[in-house]
Amino acid sequence: MTEFSRTVTSSVASQSSSWFEFLLNPTLLDEYLTQDNLEVAGTDLIIQFLIHANLIEQKTKKPTDNPNEIELKDNKIKALRFLAMKIAAKLNWDLVIIEKRIPVAVQSDLIHCFVRLTTNSVIDKCYKDREQFQQLSKVDEPALFAVQLLHRWIVRTVVQSSFPVKQAKIFPVNLKYTILYRAGYVNPLQHMKEPNENVIQMAKAKVRDSIQALDTLLEWKKEIICIPLETCFGFIDYENGNVNYDWSKMVNYPLVECLARVAYDLGSIYFYEQNYVNAYTMFRRVHDVRSQINLNYFSSLDGYLTSLQSINPSMEQRMLKPKDRIAMALRASSEDCISVLAEDNDTKEMSMAARMRLEDRLDVGSQQYKIVCSFNLVRALLDGKHLSNIQYAFDYLDTALQRVKKVNPKQQALLHNFLRIHFQNLTKNLQDQLRTDKLSHLVGQTFIMPPLKPILSPTYRSSTVTSTIQRRVNASELFKIQNRLIHSFEPDVIIKTINDIDKMKQLKMLDDLFPPNQSNNVIEKQLSPILNTNLLIGQYIRILYVKAQRAKQFKHYSLARKLLLHAAELLSPLPQQQDTTKLIKYIRYELLLIDLNDSIHKQNFDNQDTWDACRTFLTDTQSENDASVDVIRVALSYALSRGEWHFLHAIQSSSRRNRQYLDLTKILARLCITDSIRPEITRELWDRVLDILSDKKVHRGNRHHQHPQQQQDKLTAINFQKFLLLIYNPTIISILFSLLTRMYSIVLVEQSHIDIYSDYARYWPTTIVDQRQRSVHIRILANIIYLCIKHIQTIKFQQTQIQIKSSLLRTQGDLYLTLQQYTLSTKSYLCSITLDTMNNSQHVQDHDMLIRNLIKSTLQLGYHTQVACLCQLLNQPDYNIIFKTLQENFNLNDDIDDYYDCVWDLALMEILINNLHVRGYEDKKKLAIRVCKQKELNGNNSDENRLKMIRIKKRLLLKKLLAHYLLPFNRLYRPKLYWKYNLLKNMSLD
Structure with missing residues (x-):
């Protein structure tokens, strides 16, 4: 009963002072903030201070005869906002409390005032880059804290605006606010719905910048951030308008807590945007440090994590990127690390360079470091690559080998040779498995055991170690030479590398790296006598020829020609026997083939x-x-x-x-x-x-x-x-395309009513x-027809051949129309018409048939306004199609306002205006009437002016249609007249 009495007494004491009394008595607010019910009373005062500041600001904007009155009101606005920020500082700038009891519009005013105060800026700026944050951190004022608070508030506002909230009833008279609202005042909270919606729309427009800023803050390396509390806000001088700030009294805001709040808010916006991978990453980051922070701010964290796990139970493993999964596994147990690395050895999603960077981030000699080294070694052996750092790769090598699922013969040989060379460095368990052939699926049916090392004298032992090291060095050098030969395409480097291999007496290795193919290759057949007589020269020519074929396959024709010329130079000093002469002739044929392919490729x-x-x-x-x-x-x-x-x-x-x-x-x-x-x-x-x-x-006995x-x-x-795809005439x-399409129309679409057009259609049989x-x-x-269509798109037509390209596009449109691919047919028709228009050429005789086919495909797509406009292109506009299309389709899929300036037929404009009137679109009807009254559409104009107007509007219509079908996201072509009409429309509505 005593506690209840104390609460009632404090509530009555808070109601005994008006908002302006806090301006007159600077110490009154400090006394008021010491009450127990700070959350309720403090937020109520923030609302009153900021609302009255805005009301006074609106009155200040009006001109008055007394300039001193304006200055007094400005001081009053500054003081009220100062008091509101002081109360928020007393609340530790807790967004949970602020969002719970303060309307969104008042929240925006409070936080933006705080940002402008700390950044010494009159206007609101967008701080989102690392350089801008660095500049803010150099200042003693709490600008960085204010900016991150603003971005977090924007993100949280967007998320919370998506939740359904029951509107609280606000009465004009409230016993609690009878002192704060004097006679003649109306509770401003009754009119906050529209300002709140405007602020939410503003937040949605800026949310991308805020997400970028918070992502940048997550990489912040500074240990602490300073937060201003109530002690930083001193007393106010209401008469002079002086406000005292002492930023030296700021307290340290731990970086862990700040980044946890940022990550939590980012996770909520990612969850709202259904970006569940990033949301899970952020929430896991908060979960890892939650034990260090004792806050109610993360009350919904467990619910978010549970929801994400229910959406995808394997979220942690499958939906994250490979480097993220491995990074999470390294922070977890060794079993998770082993499973993730084994999976990546199988799928090879991460590059070898990224895998090597994992070793650099770990402590040398640690358990995780040894695990990563072992799996990286297995991955390198499977890829045929060389690793120099294998000192710590043997402890978990048996585990890494057991996780390998399948290997090919080449990988099997690489594993066998490596394990045999480093057998003495292997663990006892792995040696036993090799002796008992338990790894035969990885190293072959029989593992050749290395000879046992006898106990030798120190002198002999040192010489043996030296020879072993020399053999390892030679094996490493041979591996590097192989890589150089495989990846090099320079003739001099290739010859030098083959010479190095010959010095090491490993020429047989070339047949393994570049297997000979004598079945269908004439040049390699002719090389056999040379390989028998002069093996080194034969290998030179064979490797150069194989390299040239690979370069030609990737259309590096200049490089292929260079390699073959070098091979021909090697053949010229040899005795000119029959085999050598034929080989030189075949190489010349290959050189000619490369030159021709190069010219055809470049057209x-x-x-x-x-x-x-x-x-x-x-x-x-x-x-x-x-x-x-x-x-x-x-x-x-x-x-x-x-x-x-x-x-x-x-x-x-x-x-x-x-x-x-x-x-x-x-x-x-x-x-x-x-x-x-x-x-x-x-x-x-x-x-x-x-x-x-x-x-x-x-038929047997038949003359056929x-x-x-x-x-x-x-x-x-x-x-x-x-042969067809090599012709560019x-x-x-x-x-040929006309012949193929006629054959197609006979064989496949005899039942079709669409006649496929082509320039040479009259020369082919009809059956x-x-x-x-x-x-x-x-x-x-x-x-073949499909490939021919793709081939036509690559041909470079000259200016005199535009008519041919237009005809080919029209044929393609007819083909797509028979296949009911209406979007592709519409694109082809429009491109054909556009080429004719741009070339100022005469239309073909059956131009109406092209327009009617275009109308068919557009009608099937549901763009009825476009159909009506296209009917104007006919020699005699088809008003039956226009009237039927616009009359029966009230819900048009295309915006009718975008095509007013493309209409030159007054009858069509009258039909549009009548339909708009029937539907009740008065604004659109007024705009159409205004367009109809243009001078260009006057029926008394001369024929020259009328034809000029038709030509301009026709080109504008084609531009809009091309933009609709060819540009991404169906962006419409909007000329300057559109913006002029839109401006007039808005002016008339106002």
Whole structure:
């Protein structure tokens, strides 16, 4: 009963003073802050002080006749905010208490006033970089503490705003506040809903910067941060406006506690954003130091951790990055460390450099250091790499080997050799396992035991140790030489490295590093006699050739040419026998192949030297049967890409190897020699490609029976695909793509009502006559068309060939439309129209069909406003489609406001205005009417002005559509007129 009486007495005493009495009596606040109910009474006073300060500030902004009155009010504002901050300092700036009892808008005012005070800044700045924090830490004032408090408050405000909160009822008259609210005052808390929402929106806009700032603070290396308490805030001089601050009385704020609060708040925002990995990392960091801090601030920590574990029970192992998992395991038990390192040895998610950095962070000789060294050694052996620091790697080597699941023969040999060399350094348990063949799955069926070392005299023992060390040094040198040979592509370095291997009498090792392939390689077959007579020179040439092939595979053609030229130089001093002459000829073929591939890759067909070499090759190999098919294919495609029609038409070949590609090339050359295309040639090309993509059914006794030699001369579909992808002549590609699409439309989409357009469509048959006797490979045909579409995108079209590219894009659009891929078809159609518009060329005769197909695909995507605008591009606008589309689809998927300035048809504008009126969108209707009243849309304009206006709006429409479909995130093209209309719209609404 006595305690209750004391509480009631103190509450009545707090109500006996008004807020302005604290300004008149400086000691009154200190007496008030000593009461037991500090949390309730203190937060109530903060609310009153800051609200009245804001009310006085609003009145101060109004001009008055007495300037002294304004100055007095300014002093009153400064004093009230000073008192509010002094009470918050008494509460130790505890955000839990502040957020519990103070509205969000008042919290924002309190913390921002504190930041402006400590940073000596009138405006709010964004402190989020390390350099800015360093500058704040050099000042004696508690600026760093204030800034971190601000960022933590922003993060917590965003998180707490997502929780549903029941609104408390606030009455106009309250017995507790009858003294604080005098007659004529209205409780300001009744009108805090809108300011609170504005502050929350501000916090959401700045939350990314606050997260960045708190992440930077987590790496803070300073031991302590200073926190200002109530002793730092002295008395106020209300009349003069002087406020006394003494920052020397600040107390130390332990860094562990500060970083724990920061990590906890970061974990809550990550949990709110569903970034559970980062949230778990932050909460685990707080959990590790929670025993050092006795605070109620982390009351929800266990609940967060439990929720994260229920979301993903293996959060700690699977969702974290490998380096984070290993770092957590190192802080945990040795068993966790072993399991995590063994898993990484299997998955190899961490690089070897990152694994080596783990050793540098640990104490040398510790248990964890030995575990990491052992597993790093096993990882290096499995990767075929050399480790120099293996002193501490033997204690847990048996454990690391037992965790290895599977090895290949090469890894098995590496493990066997290492364990045999270092057998005496192994633990007794591991030696016993090797003797009993328990590790046969890792080192082979039989482990060759090293000879036992007898007890020797000291002199002999020292010499034996010296020879053993020398052998280890030689093994290490050989390992380095192997790595140098594998990774080097410089001819001089390669020759020197092979010489070093020859000095060590290890030339046989080259066959293991670079296995010979004589099955399908002509050059390596011709190298066999040279390897038998001069092994070293033969290995030079073979290794250089293998390196050149690898460089060519990665399209490093200049490097491949350099390697082959060096190989040819090594062959020139040798006796010119038949095998040597053939080998030199084949190397020249390879050099030509590299030059041609380089020119085709760069699409540079103007080099006369390359063409002369190609022409000589095609002329000289007419009767040779040993020419490489790859060189023939690339040479013919290079000639086609250059447009050498007369040369290709005149060339003759008696070689069966050349006939596969030459027959098809001659047909294409005959098509392009004359300006007019002859139907018999197109029919021959059609039959040739149809034979490639189909198989005739062979009937016994039938005249259609094919000879085996004819079947062998036939070009296969795979070789035709390779040949097609090497051609970069737009005319040839357009002809072949038109043929393939017509064949596709006949074989696959006979039931389709969409006619696939192409420039050469009229030259191809409409049906396959003997379709019953043929079996077209549908999958191969579809794959070739797909690859051809990708190939067309890589061709560099000249300015005079833009019309060809436009036609190809239109054909692609028709193909995508038949496959119901409406987004891709819309993109292709728009690009085709745009190329025609930019090139100022005449539209094709069936331009309306292109627009109607574009309208179909756009309608399927649900963009009805775009459909209505596209109908204007027709020669005769289709008002039936416009009216039906806009009338039946009230919920448009595209924003209608963005297309007002793309409309030049007044009938369409009237339909839009009527629909907006029916839907009740008065603001949008007013904006549309304002656009309709523009001078450009006046019906009395001259034809010249009207056509100019249509041309401008048409280009604007295409720009917006291209931006919608091609730019990321569907960003709309908004010209300057849009912002002008938007400004007028806002002005009219105001």
